[in-house]
Structures are given as structure tokens and as C-alpha cells.
Amino acid sequence: MCSSDLLKVMxxxxxxxxxxxxxxxxxxxxxxxxxxxxxxxxxxxxxxxNILITGFVIGxxxxxxxxxxxxxxxxxxxxxxxxxxxTMTLYSRQTAVASNDNWSSGDAAAITQASLSAGAFxxxxxxxxxxxxxxxxxxxxxxxISGADGGSGVALFEA
Numbered sequence: 001m002c003s004s005d006l007l008k009v010m011x012x013x014x015x016x017x018x019x020x021x022x023x024x025x026x027x028x029x030x031x032x033x034x035x036x037x038x039x040x041x042x043x044x045x046x047x048x049x050n051i052l053i054t055g056f057v058i059g060x061x062x063x064x065x066x067x068x069x070x071x072x073x074x075x076x077x078x079x080x081x082x083x084x085x086x087t088m089t090l091y092s093r094q095t096a097v098a099s100n101d102n103w104s105s106g107d108a109a110a111i112t113q114a115s116l117s118a119g120a121f122x123x124x125x126x127x128x129x130x131x132x133x134x135x136x137x138x139x140x141x142x143x144x145i146s147g148a149d150g151g152s153g154v155a156l157f158e159a
Contacts, residue, residue: 051146069130083153103131
């Protein structure tokens with residue numbers, strides 16, 4: 001990839017991070033009827049410096065959030081070239097606070113229930129999609145999504 005393409009990808013990722021952070025900020029409105037309960041972005045996830053990195057800020061009230069990195073689960077929607085085995089790590093500043101590779105290896109029942117509550121489509125048991133639930137305190141966070149096998153492809157990030 002040439003430097004101009006890399007610059008374009010980096011600018012796109014910065015815009016996506018701002019977009020997701022803005023949507024998560026809107027989700028903290030006090031009126032439950034006006035809250036965003038699920039936001040997502042579908043992108044090409046690469047390797048090295050081209051992985052998906054998105055950031056957000058939690059205000060003064062702790063929040064319990066569901067995060068999903070869906071690759072194989074997109075096949076049911078006819079999406080070609082999906083990320084075969086996404087892995088996801090949640091960071092508080094530079095410290096990894098949670099991670100998941102293969103959502104069924106986590107608390108599958110809680111993830112399934114949270115997905116339904118958020119209006120998200122279900123994940124197939126045993127799939128290589130990644131998901132986790134975390135209760136986060138005030139602060140700034142990032143989520144990094146990459147191919148567990150070093151691969152690349154299309155993935156959907158949801159929060």
C-alpha cells in the first residue's frame with residue numbers, strides 16, 4: 001500500500017472514531033426514549049497499522065456496554081470478503097481491560113441477551129465473531145479489532 005493510500009485509511013479511521021464517540025455520547029441522554037441503543041460501522045480491517053481502532057469517552061456515570069466485532073456473521077447478509085476470525089481488545093488509555101476472540105468462549109448467555117436488547121442480530125453459537133460486555137467507569141477508551149490469524153477482511157463493529 002502506498003503512503004497516500006495509508007494516509008486515506010488513517011483519516012477514515014479517525015473519522016470513524018469521532019463518529020462512534022459522538023454516537024456513544026448521544027446514548028447518555030437522560031430520556032430513555034431518545035437514547036441510541038446500538039451503533040455500528042462496517043469497514044475493511046487490515047493488518048499492522050490498518051486494524052480498526054475506534055475511541056469513545058464515558059461520562060461521570062458508569063456504563064455497561066456490549067461490544068461486537070462481527071466477521072463470519074456477516075455472511076448471512078451476503079457480505080463478501082469478511083474477516084474470518086476477528087479479535088477485539090478494549091483499552092482504557094493504553095491498558096488492555098478486556099478482550100475476546102470467539103464470542104461463545106465468553107459469557108454467551110449474557111451476550112445473547114444483550115444483543116437482543118440492543119436490537120442486534122444474533123450470532124451463531126461457536127462462530128469466530130468476537131463480543132464482550134464491560135462495565136466502564138468515567139474515562140476514555142479505545143477498541144481495537146484485528147484478525148486473530150493475522151488476516152484481513154470486512155468486519156462490523158457494534159457498540
